[in-house]
Amino acid sequence: MKVTVEESCIGCGLCESICPKVFKLNEDNFAEVVVNHVESGDEKIVNEAEENCPVSAIKVRG
Structure with a gap:
């Protein structure tokens, strides 16, 4: 999972x-994202952080 x-x-x-x-x-x-790869756990x-971002600035791929 890649996060930006x-x-x-x-x-x-x-x-x-x-x-x-x-x-x-x-x-x-x-x-800012402080890890290169998000662990499966x-x-x-x-995803909760992405959904709750008030300006939809968080993007999750993968």
Whole structure:
């Protein structure tokens, strides 16, 4: 599973609060992905972060 955060991110931090193993806010207060590959056990929670992103900036493939 590949996860990206698009430039439309508003830095609300919801993804980080839902799944801190995969997302964090960077020094500019925008979300970024901190892993190269999401483990199978984390897929459900990453999908939850994607579904709850208020600006649909999280994209999940695979």
